[in-house]
Amino acid sequence: MNTAVGTAGRAATGTRIDLDGVCRRYRVGQTTVTALDDVDLHVDENAFVVVLGPSGSGKTTLLNLMGALDAPSAGRIRIAGQDITAAGPRELQRFRRRTVSFVFQSFNLFPGLTALENVQFGADVAGRQDAGGLAADTLGQVGLGDRVRHFPHELSGGEQQRVAIARALATGNPVLLADEPTGELDFRTGVQILGLLREQAQAGKTVLVVTHNREISRVADRVVELSSGRVVSDGPPSAGRADVSELRW
Incomplete structure (x- = not known):
């Protein structure tokens, strides 16, 4: 695979992420629900991080806060030295366009x-040159070179997921946030996509993958485990980092 996917025309510069004392609370009727509770998390540039945890542990909330799709109830978030908790609407819009790319669980x-x-x-919004050619190349990298003219309703769930991944890669943004990126994929395609995401980190991006699949965490540089909105473990894979080809699920 080409490690330069999504980087042509823009340097693939990694971006440090810092969360200090971050909380996110929601009101549901008369009840306050705590999705994240006093989270401290620091991610270095050029890292491949898996955020692991069951449904309801706060994984997607964490990703949404990093991507400025949501705001914390308390604490501070800095990405590339920018305090996005203090940023105004225009700054946040530019941040989302030029710094972060999402792979949504629901495709979008x-x-x-x-x-x-x-x-x-996606490439146009991020200001990429030759967006059409880049889009075609990236779709080829995720195995959809023969499906470029198909509409979403003509694609399987797995194919739609790969289009969503290609869109995120084509932006060339330095932070890639992926919410269950293999959830709709068969094993063979899932391994292909994880290999591609791994290569993005090796090419200089900061990549965070949210999943409930513990097997996927074996290929990470670092595994952050959440439970009930709190970080309960943080470190390298317990048995050492595995190659993508060693995964089984």
Whole structure:
């Protein structure tokens, strides 16, 4: 695979992430629900990090806060030296366009656009040159070179997931946040995608993958485990980092 996917025209510069005392609470009727509780997390540049935990542990909330899709109830978040908790709407809009890319669990594809147009949209928003050519190349890298003219409703769930991944890669942004990126994929394609994400970190990006699949955490540089909104463990894989080819699920 080409390690330069999503980096042409922009340096693949890693970006440090710092969360200090971050909390996120929601009101549900008369009840306060704590999704994240006093989280301290520091991620170095050029890292491949897996955030592991069951449903409801706070994984997606953590990703949304890092990507400025949500705001913390308390604490501070800094990415690339920018305090996004203190940023205004225009600054946050620019931050989302130029710094972070998402792979959403629900895909979030535009139903009226083809696979190629969905990926090109992401590249256009990020200000990439030759967005159309880049979109076609990235779709080829995720194994969809023959599906570029198909609309989302003509694609399987796994194919839609790969389009979403291609769109995130095509932005070239230095932080890649992926929420269950292999959840709709068969094992063979899932391994392919994890290998591609691993290569993005090796090429200089900061990559965070959220999953409940403990097997996937074996390929990470670092595994952060959440339970009930708190970090309960943080470190390298217990048996050492495995190659993507060694995974089984």
